[in-house]
Amino acid sequence: METRTPDTRHRDTRHRDPRHRDPRTPDTDDRVIVSAALTGAVTPRSRNGNIPLTPEEIAEDAYRCWRAGAAIVHLHMRDDEGLGTMDRERFKRTVDRIRAHEDCDLIINCTTSGDNRAGDDERMAHLPYVRPEIASFDAGSMNWMPEGVFTNSPQFLERLGTTMRELGIKPELEIFDSGFIGVAGYYLDTGVLVAPAHYQFVLGVLGGLEATVENLVFLRSKLPADATWSAFGVGRDHLRILYATLALGGHVRVGLEDNVYYARGVLASNVSLVERAVRVIREFGHQPATPDEARRILSLPPRPGR
Numbered sequence: 001m002e003t004r005t006p007d008t009r010h011r012d013t014r015h016r017d018p019r020h021r022d023p024r025t026p027d028t029d030d031r032v033i034v035s036a037a038l039t040g041a042v043t044p045r046s047r048n049g050n051i052p053l054t055p056e057e058i059a060e061d062a063y064r065c066w067r068a069g070a071a072i073v074h075l076h077m078r079d080d081e082g083l084g085t086m087d088r089e090r091f092k093r094t095v096d097r098i099r100a101h102e103d104c105d106l107i108i109n110c111t112t113s114g115d116n117r118a119g120d121d122e123r124m125a126h127l128p129y130v131r132p133e134i135a136s137f138d139a140g141s142m143n144w145m146p147e148g149v150f151t152n153s154p155q156f157l158e159r160l161g162t163t164m165r166e167l168g169i170k171p172e173l174e175i176f177d178s179g180f181i182g183v184a185g186y187y188l189d190t191g192v193l194v195a196p197a198h199y200q201f202v203l204g205v206l207g208g209l210e211a212t213v214e215n216l217v218f219l220r221s222k223l224p225a226d227a228t229w230s231a232f233g234v235g236r237d238h239l240r241i242l243y244a245t246l247a248l249g250g251h252v253r254v255g256l257e258d259n260v261y262y263a264r265g266v267l268a269s270n271v272s273l274v275e276r277a278v279r280v281i282r283e284f285g286h287q288p289a290t291p292d293e294a295r296r297i298l299s300l301p302p303r304p305g306r
Contacts, residue, residue, distance in 0.1 A: 035254075037254070041078075050270065074107075074209075106291055142177060197228075231252070255274075
């Protein structure tokens with residue numbers, strides 16, 4: 001018997017989120033979402049003393065980044081040894097402290113790949129416990145050179161996508177290589193994921209696509225017409241991809257997870273990277289999106305009471 005798989009070249013049969021609104025509205029068409037990735041799972045504090053590690057430090061840095069203009073914070077947790085962990089209690093403590101700021105309307109985006117020692121169940125355990133608005137969906141496996149294999153099996157991705165859909169959490173489709181777009185398309189066509197999708201291009205990880213403008217243009221050309229997207233370059237390629245992303249109409253991600261330097265020999269902080277992104281966006285003729293504007297752009301439900 002011939003086995004047929006969905007044709008990921010076409011998107012007419014995708015399952016759609018009934019909450020979808022056209023993000024290209026007059027009040028958001030010049031808005032750029034700034035996402036701050038505060039900690040990551042790998043970089044030690046010895047590289048940059050500004051990396052927040054404890055739930056209290058991460059929550060306070062998140063609040064400061066919101067005040068500086070970030071609409072989203074992307075959260076990883078660290079254990080007592082400074083290593084990445086998927087401990088759901090640490091996620092809960094961090095998110096509760098952020099939400100305790102009554103004036104803060106940040107969108108919370110939690111990783112699902114914060115510890116390469118964690119099994120599939122542990123990678124998802126915090127999602128129903130914390131209920132972030134967004135969580136990462138790393139759409140494929142790759143050799144993360146030279147450390148090892150970054151594993152995201154088809155079985156895990158189907159479970160993860162189904163869990164997010166049932167909980168009402170929007171997946172951020174992290175794209176490290178061009179084939180990941182086809183994987184995401186498969187899950188859109190089979191209904192594991194629902195459109196419109198939001199993509200995050202991760203460029204410059206050794207083993208994935210290099211952080212070049214040519215690669216960014218290529219990835220953007222492969223997206224569904226109704227998709228939203230963001231991008232960042234790792235390390236020294238950060239600014240190149242930031243500027244190119246703005247020129248191509250995307251949203252931006254900054255933060256110490258991806259880049260510990262502000263300039264050659266000058267250590268960054270999360271706030272300084274957000275402040276620079278906001279300044280560049282305004283100089284480009286756009287405005288940083290507020291969290292509520294970002295919710296409209298990403299087809300997220302409005303905050304309660306809005």
